[in-house]
Amino acid sequence: MEIKGGYTKKILNIDLTKGKSVVTDVDDEFALKYIGGRGWGAKIVLDNLMKHPDLKPLGPENVIVIAPGPLSGLYLPASGKNSFISISPLTGIYGDSSMGGLFGVELRQAGYDALVIKGKADALSMICIDDGDIEIRSASAYEGKTSSDTERAVKEDLGDIETRVAVIGPAGENLVKFACINTEWSRNAGRTGMGAIFGSKNLKAVAVRGSHDLPVYDMxxxxxxxxxxxxxxxxxxxxxxxxxxxxxxxxxxxxxxxxxxxxxxxxxxxxxxxxxxxxxxxxxxxxxxxxxxxxxxxxxxxxxxxxxxxxxxxxxxxxxxxxxxxxxxxxxxxxxxxxxxxxxxxxxxxxxxxxxxxxxxxxxxxxxxxxxxxxxxxxxxxxxxxxxxxxxxxxxxxxxxxxxxxxxxxxxxxxxxxxxxxxxxxxxxxMTAYDARIGVTMALGYGTSDIGAHHTRAWPLAKEIELGSNWTLDERVDLVIYHQTVRPLFDCLGVCRLPWIELGLDEHIYAELFAAATGVPLTLEDMFERSSHIYDLTRTINVKLGVRRKDDYPSERAFTTPIKTGPHAGELLDREYFESALTMYYEKRGWDENGVPTTFTA
Ligand code: SF4
The missing domain is CATH 1.10.569.10 (Aldehyde Ferredoxin Oxidoreductase Protein, subunit A, domain 2)
Structure with missing residues (x-):
């Protein structure tokens, strides 16, 4: 299948140790197989892990991938999402986090579908991207500044209020393992410590300005x-x-x-x-x-x-x-x-x-x-x-x-x-702010999330509340896998999932939008297949880093400490039922009894 729009098909690679940048072309097969955003990032992170199996998350060999997606910046609702992907310093396994705003859109307008950063600068630095002009500058003037002060100062120093800037605050500089990356004052890639990765590379900010129209196959x-x-x-x-x-x-x-x-x-x-x-x-x-x-x-x-x-x-x-x-x-x-x-x-x-x-x-x-x-x-x-x-x-x-x-x-x-x-x-x-004891689906969603206890991969809570005990284990496990397939797809495409999950926008429209943008008529099922493959890929990264069945559980207290008050007072998670759910989950995914993918090859 030939891509006729949507993608810029360029990746900007920056090595902070060498102070060099190089642009690489992306072939259509790679682009479509991993869709974009989180999918591209996961593949790049896996390839890097194969090269550096002993890498430390805060070491110079670790890469951080900044990738929007092929729908980022296009005329459709909520198309301003951008993912950060790496090996997390907080968990030691695959990590990613997305943020909204304009940064990812601007990166695409500068001509890049992704930015891959490796190495470590000698001193606190800032990457400035202005279309094809790439510069690594000193950021010593921003040392210790808060996120909002840094963003403001960078814009002033560059003399361009329209420049989009991703920054870290003092916590990122101090390598706090759950430091975030911030843009536009209050948009954050909050989870899994992506800000600490910036800090470990002596990278205070990335400023980007782009002037290109985004390619669209059928406007x-x-x-x-x-x-x-x-x-x-x-x-x-x-x-x-x-x-x-x-x-x-x-x-x-x-x-x-x-x-x-x-x-x-x-x-x-x-x-x-x-x-x-x-x-x-x-x-x-x-x-x-x-x-x-x-x-x-x-x-x-x-x-x-x-x-x-x-x-x-x-x-x-x-x-x-x-x-x-x-x-x-x-x-x-x-x-x-x-x-x-x-x-x-x-x-x-x-x-x-x-x-x-x-x-x-x-x-x-x-x-x-x-x-x-x-x-x-x-x-x-x-x-x-x-x-x-x-x-x-x-x-x-x-x-x-x-x-x-x-x-x-x-x-x-x-x-x-x-x-x-x-x-x-x-x-x-x-863990995020939804109790894992009120239903096995939430607990299974947390347990099998590829980044840890975050609802970004599965949020089956509404169904759990609606159906109570009136659904089978089979249906529950299917719902978790469905969520883990469709929700990460939004992070691959570079769009926000909230129009879908909160207001019920039909997910089929994203296949239509993708076809219009790229000229590639993937069906929603085709996209699900790719998203599922990417889930196997992130699991493979985690398996390489030691994750097995023992790691796929909610906190032990979910099985031992009952809820005190409210409609679920006295309830806790049934251990046997959870074990059955986990076993069934592995079977449906094609993973072995220890949670290792059997069909995926790195
Ligand atoms: S719904 Fe999503 S895209 Fe829209 S403002 Fe909220 S986070 Fe941003």
């Missing part, structure tokens, strides 16, 4: 399909609510369903949910933001005008952050959550990992596992926003207890082994 067909997608979204009953509240609109739904992490996941129902929900957020909201070409504009700019956090201005929080700095640490002061969100964005750390681990510290202190000496003299308690903020800063700057937490779940357990039983994670990635 009329693209506009036609794009218009239908826009019309569908705008006429949806929930469209207005989505524009108003974004992901904050799901707080009440998840809490009522009894799946909201509360007090370090000890509970799944929060009595103070109305203090941290979407309606409360609206009291502070002063504006909207959106990623490229997105009518849903889920970003909420919030300002605190009075009180002790007056002057706090931030985009967000969204659902995960509101839970992690609200219910999960017992905070009912929404302004404290806004402050935590702003600190994490500015300092450049993932709100999910940070909130999860701070809750572990509070819980550990309450249970007597940690004492004040362990905590630099701090007295921790649920609901204390000031302590949460202090800990965020300690983590970002690796001070005191923050230096231990900065190494993530594994670092914390190494130092305080007794915390093992109260940390919620899979494969070292701190």
């Amino acid at each position: 009329d067909a693209l506009i036609n399909a794009g218009d239908r997608a826009f019309d569908y979204l705008k006429s949806h009953d929930l469209f207005e609510l989505w524009q108003q509240q974004g992901l904050m609109s799901v707080i009440d739904y998840i809490n009522t369903a009894g799946a909201m992490p509360t007090h370090n996941f000890n509970d799944a129902h929060f009595d103070g949910a109305d203090t941290i929900n979407g309606d409360t957020m609206l009291k502070y909201k002063i504006g909207d933001t959106a990623c490229f070409c997105c009518p849903m504009s889920c970003g909420n700019i919030c300002l605190v005008k009075e009180g002790k956090y007056a002057g706090t201005v931030t985009e967000g929080p969204e659902y995960e952050t509101a839970c992690m700095f609200g219910s999960n640490v017992g905070v009912t002061d929404f302004t404290a959550i806004l402050r935590a969100n702003m600190l994490c964005d500015d300092l450049g750390i993932d709100t999910i990992s940070t909130g999860n681990l701070i809750a572990v510290l509070i819980d550990g202190y309450e249970q007597g596992i940690l004492n004040r000496d362990d905590l630099d003299g701090m007295t921790l308690k649920w609901g204390d926003g000031d302590s949460v903020h202090e800990l965020i800063e300690k983590i970002a700057y690796r001070k005191g207890i923050g230096n231990i937490v900065a190494d993530g779940t594994y670092g914390l357990i190494k130092h305080f082994p007794d915390l093992k039983n109260i940390i919620s994670h899979t494969k070292g990635l701190e």
